[in-house]
Amino acid sequence: xxxxxxxxxxxxxxxxxxxxxxxxxxxxxxxxxxxxxxxxxxxxxxxxxxxxxxxxxxxxxxxxxxxxxxxxxxxxxxxxxxxxxxxxxxxxxxxxxxxxxxxxxxxxxx
Amino acid sequence: xxxxxxxxxxxxxxxxxxxxxxxxxxxxxxxxxxxxxxxxxxxxxxxxxxxxxxxxxxxxxxxxxxxxxxxxxxxxxxxxxxxxxxxxxxxxxxxxxxxxxxxxxxxxxxxxxxxxxxxxxxxxxxxxxxxxxxxxxxxxxxxxxxxxxxxxxxxxxxxxxxxxxxxxxxxxxxxxxxxxxxxxxxxxxxxxxxxxxxxxxxxxxxxxxxxxxxxxxxxxxxxxxxxxxxxxxxxxxxxxxxxxxxxxxxxxxxxxxxxxxxxxxxxxxxxxxxxxxxxxxxxxxxxxxxxxxxxxxxxxxxxxxxxxxxxxxxxxxxxxxxxx
Numbered sequence: 493x494x495x496x497x498x499x500x501x502x503x504x505x506x507x508x509x510x511x512x513x514x515x516x517x518x519x520x521x522x523x524x525x526x527x528x529x530x531x532x533x534x535x536x537x538x539x540x541x542x543x544x545x546x547x548x549x550x551x552x553x554x555x556x557x558x559x560x561x562x563x564x565x566x567x568x569x570x571x572x573x574x575x576x577x578x579x580x581x582x583x584x585x586x587x588x589x590x591x592x593x594x595x596x597x598x599x600x601x602x
Numbered sequence: 603x604x605x606x607x608x609x610x611x612x613x614x615x616x617x618x619x620x621x622x623x624x625x626x627x628x629x630x631x632x633x634x635x636x637x638x639x640x641x642x643x644x645x646x647x648x649x650x651x652x653x654x655x656x657x658x659x660x661x662x663x664x665x666x667x668x669x670x671x672x673x674x675x676x677x678x679x680x681x682x683x684x685x686x687x688x689x690x691x692x693x694x695x696x697x698x699x700x701x702x703x704x705x706x707x708x709x710x711x712x713x714x715x716x717x718x719x720x721x722x723x724x725x726x727x728x729x730x731x732x733x734x735x736x737x738x739x740x741x742x743x744x745x746x747x748x749x750x751x752x753x754x755x756x757x758x759x760x761x762x763x764x765x766x767x768x769x770x771x772x773x774x775x776x777x778x779x780x781x782x783x784x785x786x787x788x789x790x791x792x793x794x795x796x797x798x799x800x801x802x803x804x805x806x807x808x809x810x811x812x813x814x815x816x817x818x819x820x821x822x823x824x825x826x827x828x829x830x831x832x833x834x835x836x837x838x839x840x841x842x843x844x845x846x847x848x849x850x851x852x853x854x855x856x857x858x859x860x861x862x863x864x865x866x867x868x869x870x871x872x873x874x875x876x877x878x879x880x881x882x883x884x885x886x887x888x889x890x891x892x893x894x895x896x897x898x899x900x901x902x903x904x905x906x907x908x909x910x911x912x913x914x915x916x917x918x919x920x921x922x923x924x925x926x
Contacts, residue, residue: 538670
């Protein structure tokens with residue numbers, strides 16, 4: 493339950509963070525997320541596409557139909573300049589948040 | 603037999619209610635994802651049937667996926683909202699400036715409404731189009747009702763007095779015109795319902811007001827070019843009703859939550875219709891109130907029932923889409 497809630501609040505930053513490394517299509521993105529988090533982040537996939545489309549509507553991503561090596565047309569998502577800026581802000585916020593949480597739950601490390 | 607994928611994508615498609623090209627892109631994306639997920643499961647040793655089933659389960663409930671996509675994609679810009687409100691604003695202006703008594707103005711405005719509707723229907727099926735379609739469809743609906751009324755009155759006169767007010771060829775013409783006009787309307791309405799029943803309800807929104815106004819004109823024995831001072835008595839209030847319809851329409855387009863849109867139409871249409879009838883016939887009794895509510899219910903919820911019936915009659919139709 494906690495994991496689901498945490499993922500819900502971080503979906504957009506996680507998607508932008510993966511896409512910062514290069515364009516991905518939906519399934520590739522889901523797999524990459526699973527791989528990078530060692531299986532910790534597994535999207536209910538029906539929420540992945542609405543999240544991607546929401547980011548696209550907000551001009552943080554741009555979706556383009558491109559032909560893959562297999563000849564299949566796929567929708568690749570690219571981060572826009574606005575998306576990179578938003579990601580930088582989200583990362584700053586995340587670092588501050590995670591530092592503050594650690595200070596509270598592990599005061600001995602402060 | 604249809605595959606798990608086709609059933610799933612068919613369910614999503616029926617609930618998306620977006621423009622055809624938007625729906626196609628979303629469904630292609632989901633289908634490819636499902637296919638790849640199922641292929642992965644198969645490579646991990648899962649049997650093919652179970653792999654398809656698991657891929658569909660991973661995607662989540664089709665209603666939720668479609669609702670999320672609808673909420674994201676069905677919002678409209680201010681430009682579209684203003685464009686959608688324009689026909690109601692035009693009618694408001696027509697009444698506010700008492701221009702509806704001038705035939706030339708009416709012809710120009712009706713022509714403009716029909717032209718924009720026709721071009722809009724051919725080029726785009728964007729949401730702004732449907733309020734324009736309201737008035738274009740109102741022409742065959744109201745004229746066929748008038749034709750049927752004339753025929754009924756003619757028959758009644760013939761039986762009662764032995765002669766009809768008009769010549770028989772006119773009644774034959776009216777009798778042929780009414781079903782033809784209703785057929786055209788029904789065919790168009792069915793296409794709108796197939797696109798989205800809620801847009802059909804939006805299209806029907808001004809009809810109770812227009813019908814009330816025409817009944818008022820007929821009841822008072824007034825017509826174009828007759829005593830404009832008397833006719834203009836209700837024009838201010840009628841203009842306000844059309845202005846309120848314009849605001850309702852703009853809000854409908856700007857919000858993207860489907861439930862809010864449904865509630866908006868269900869609330870605003872009976873209130874505005876009631877206000878219009880209050881203007882036209884004074885204080886309506888309980889019977890008039892029931893008739894107004896029933897008329898609004900039929901016009902607003904009828905499309906939803908038609909859509910539900912259409913879904914039941916073809917619940918497992920596979921979606922037809924491809925980008926290749």
